[in-house]
Amino acid sequence: MKWQRTLLIVFLCLCIIFKLQLAAYPAVNEIIQITLERTGGFAGITTTKIVNTANLPIDKANQLRQLIHNADFFNLPTNINSKPPHPDRFKYKIIVEKNGQRHTVVVNEEAVTRELQPLIKWVRDLEY
Incomplete structure (x- = not known):
């Protein structure tokens, strides 16, 4: 159970980082x-x-x-x-x-x- 929680936290952190990168580089989406x-x-x-x-x-x-x-x-x-x-x-x-x-x-x-x-x-x- 503890490893699942750790995995979820890592996943959420990666999602946040990915969205921040897209916001910082909007040209990627244009x-x-x-x-x-x-x-x-x-x-x-x-x-x-x-x-x-x-x-x-x-x-x-x-x-x-x-x-x-x-x-x-x-x-x-x-x-x-x-x-x-x-x-x-x-x-x-x-x-x-x-x-x-x-x-x-x-x-x-x-x-x-x-x-x-x-x-x-x-x-x-x-x-x-």
């Missing part, structure tokens, strides 16, 4: 949706990929959150273009929705920033 549309290229084919963190394993969802943060996505300009744009290159339209906030960035392939490139690659290559 739902983010990203849409990546790629147009252009030699064939002119359009592809669209939509990823929602609610449908991802926790580790993948956290990777996506970190990539969006690292790209400083919500502070990027709406259009990022190279001068002059090259024919037959890809153009990306990236839409991120988070906490009722929505931001769209359109970027030519040759103008993709060092910070934005890992996000595009991750979404493009994601299989789940």
